Amino acid sequence: MSISIHDVHWSAGGLMIVNGISIDVAPGKTLGLLGPNGSGKSSLLKLICRLRNVKSGVIALGNTDIAGMARLDIARRVALVEQQATTEAQVTVLDVVRLGRTPHRGPLSPWSAADDKAVNDALRHVGLPERSGQLWHTLSGGERQRVHIARALAQTPSELLLDEPTNHLDIQHQLEILSLVAKLPVTSIIALHDLNLAAMFCDNLAVLHHGKVVATGTPEQVLTEDLIADVFGVRAYIERSAHHGRQHVHYRLD
């Protein structure tokens, strides 16, 4: 497995936010993390790259427990795209993407050709190579998200974690970003709200509710009318799309 999460618990302020979660993600696969607000999606992503320490349970990258890994070694392997991370600093697109090389550089080592290649490839992946000189605060929300993804790609990770990467994006950029991530040869975990996009782009889905996994499997197995009613409190009608062959959720108001 690329990422193995076994019986992980984590609490904050006396509340159990992550309550015994176990998930495995195979190398190169894309896992969609679904669930209502506050179900523990963001917390789980932070635990996987050890921004928070698990209270109990084990998270492993490959066969290595992350609890015993150096922070730098985790960062060389796992990249995280947070929700809406922004800055007041007058940084350019290139400055931000270059930050992705931080874990691969010593404090005094010079900028290398490999660093250059990683940054250029990352910018090309998100379609922003000619915008590298633009200032951060002049970018739209969608462009900022793409820059963050480029920064994460410049980290040349084998595991990529994205926390609601399509928030605030128009539909064209939502599709672009998700198809980009789905095609990348890395293991990805994406926290998502849009069930239809999750069904279109993810190999597997895991649904969280109150800090527990309530369903895992392929989109076909996971996305059922009963589950959506139980977890999201919404009535839905699900069919296989005649256009792209994946599950499609119709919401019902009656």
Added chain:
Amino acid sequence: MVQPAVMGERWWARLALVILSFVVLGFMISLAVSIGEISIPLETTAKAVSNRLFGTAFELSRIHQGIVWDYRLSRALLAASAGAALALSGAILQALLRNPLAEPYVLGISAGASTGAVAVMILGFGYGVLTLSTGAFIGAVVAFILVSALAAGAGGGADRIILAGVAGSQLFNALTSYIVTTSANAEQARGVMFWLLGSLSGVRWPDVYLAAPVALIGFAVSMFYARALDAFTFGVDAAAALGIAINRVRIILLGATALMTAAMVSIVGSIGFVGLVIPHAARFLVGPSHGRLLPASAIIGAIFMVAADIVSRIIIPQQILPIGVVTALFGAPAFALILYKARRPV
């Protein structure tokens, strides 16, 4: 096409800039040594320095030799060290706390250092074992811990730390005033108040031997962590996700900041605005990357402080203004100008 990497590109331009800034600093220090109640030609200054440094034997009056070496050169070098250290402290705090207003003075670190120094000087705190500088350092660290705890208790965040700093400055300034008014005799009180506004009077070589190494060590430490500081651009979690050992980096850099602030405050008093304004000016000139921002802040801070010292000595004939008054008088409008120039398109 992506523009080529900046590192290694136009290295000669960067080198030229470094050399130029040192030439400007050297020239400013020469001016500071030459200008004063007794005006000394630059040539005489050069000869006096050469006599002491290289053992040359230029014919000079003992008075000139003494003024140049014992009074004015030490004072100018101290001004340069203090300016560099305060500007570096500001640049580090602004990056770590992600707040453009962060600097030792605003966060109450200078006020805490003053209280510590005054407690040693007037109350005899530490029974003669603690030096003024040690007292200032303890005061700076206590102030910073208190302000951090207050900010964390108020929910943390970039704005809370400034509010906590304002509260901390008020508290420590009040403590300092309390100690001065209740325990100091009239002469001590006048000396202390002058010193709290910042003063380079009475600076001698031993002060330089403390201040210059502290500034250089602070610079070396912060340069070692320049990339870590860059990684804080998007916050603490983002830095950690880039592999930065955030706790270690914060402790080391905040310690370096406390040390630099404490050393300078114990010698020249608390001088405001340098830590706030200079990093912004430097950012305006060389951009936000700390590999360039830190050296630029240090050198501009040094030049600014030496210039401020010259102004403080010549602006009113026969009288020396506290240097803190000069830095604020020039710093505040300069800051307004920077804000105006760097304003964002709405």
